[in-house]
Amino acid sequence: DIQMTQSPSSLSASVGDRVTITCRASQGITNYLAWYQQKPGKVPKLLIYAASTLQSGVPSRFSGSGSGTDFTLTISSLQPEDVATYYCQKYNSARLTFGGGTKVEIK
Amino acid sequence: QVQVVESGGGVVQPGRSLRLSCAASGFTFNSYGMHWVRQAPGKGLEWVAVIWYDGSNKYYADSVRGRFTISRDNSKNTLYLQMNSLRAEDTAVYYCAKGYCTDGMCPIHRWGQGTLVTVSS
Numbered sequence: 001d002i003q004m005t006q007s008p009s010s011l012s013a014s015v016g017d018r019v020t021i022t023c024r025a026s027q028g029i030t031n032y033l034a035w036y037q038q039k040p041g042k043v044p045k046l047l048i049y050a051a052s053t054l055q056s057g058v059p060s061r062f063s064g065s066g067s068g069t070d071f072t073l074t075i076s077s078l079q080p081e082d083v084a085t086y087y088c089q090k091y092n093s094a095r096l097t098f099g100g101g102t103k104v105e106i107k
Numbered sequence: 108q109v110q111v112v113e114s115g116g117g118v119v120q121p122g123r124s125l126r127l128s129c130a131a132s133g134f135t136f137n138s139y140g141m142h143w144v145r146q147a148p149g150k151g152l153e154w155v156a157v158i159w160y161d162g163s164n165k166y167y168a169d170s171v172r173g174r175f176t177i178s179r180d181n182s183k184n185t186l187y188l189q190m191n192s193l194r195a196e197d198t199a200v201y202y203c204a205k206g207y208c209t210d211g212m213c214p215i216h217r218w219g220q221g222t223l224v225t226v227s228s
Contacts (some may be wrong), residue, residue, distance in 0.1 A: 001169070009150055014218065034214035036152075043202065043218040051197035094143070094166040096154040 002027045004090055006099035012107045019075040021102045023088035028068045032092035035064055035073045038101075039084045047086075048073065080106055109217045111131040111186075111203045116222030120191055127185040127222060137161070137181040140206035141190045142215060145224075150225030156188065156203070157211035166179060171197075193226045200224075213224035 003026040013019050023033065036044040046055045048064040051071055061076045064103040075082055083106055086100040115127040132224040151167070156167045156177040165177050177191040186203055201222040207213040 015145065032212070036215075038152075043220060045218075046207075046216060049207070049214040058219075085151075089152075090152075090210055091214055094157055094164065094209055095168065096157070096211070096215075098152040098154060101151040 001095065001096060002024065002090055002092075004088055004097050004099040006086075006102050008089055008102060009029045009100065010103040010105070012076050012105045014107045015078055015080060017059075017078045019078050019082075019104060021086055021088075021104075022074040023066075023071045023073070023099050025069045025071075025090055029090045030094040031067050032090055033066065033071050034063075034089045034091060035080075036083045036089065041103065044087065076105070077102075078104070109205060111205055111217060111219040113201065113203045113219045113222040116201065116224045118225045118227060120131075120216075120228050121194060121226055123193055124189070124191045124225060125193060127190070127201055127224070129187040129188075129196075129219060131184045131186065131203075131205070134205065136179075136184040138209060139216075140209060140211045140213070141177075141186045142204040142206060142211070143177060143186075144202045144204055144215070145225060146221070147196075147199040147200070150199075153199070157206070159184070159211065160209040164210065167195075190224070191225075195226050198224060198226050 033051045036049040038044040162166040204215045205217040207216040
C-alpha cells in the first residue's frame, strides 16, 4: 500500500508569514492528491484536489503544487483563521490514504 | 444544500456489533460514491471504507476488512456501516462522507458531523 508522509507534523508561524507543508507518497500517484483543512472541533473541509485545483470558495492564499511523489500546500500569508490541522490524501486507487497531518499554529 | 447525518454511535463492549447509518439529502445520492472515515480521539484521519454509487464495488482499510461491511440503500438515500467484532482500537468518531464522483477514486467533497463509537468494557 502507498504511504503518505507529511512534514512537519506541526509548525508555528506569524500572521502574514508564508507557510509550506510537504506531503510525500511512497510511490507515484501522478496528481491524485487532495488537501483538507480541519479546524479545532470541526469537520474536515476540502481545500485542493488534483494537486493544485482550488476548491470553490477557498481563499486564494491557499495553493497546491507537485506531481508524482512530492507535493506541497502553501499558505501565502497566514491568517488567524488558518489555525487548523492540514491533511493530504491520495486517491489514485479506491483505498484512500491520509497523511498524518500538520498542525498549524500562530506564533 | 448537501447534507449527510450520521447516527447509531454509542458505547459497546469489545467483541460486540454496532450499525451506523448516514442519511443523505441535498444531492442525487445514487450518483456518488460514499465513504466512511474515522478519527480516534486526538488522532488523525483514517479512511475506513468506500462503496460505489450503485453498490457494485466496495473497498476496505486493512484494519477493518473482514469485520466491517459498508452498504447503501439508494431508495432510502442512506449509507450504512455494519461493525462486527469491535475492538478498543475502533474507538473513534466515524464520519460519513460524500465523494466527488461516482466511484471511490476521487476526493471527499462533504463530511457529516460524525458519530462517536466507544468500545469499552
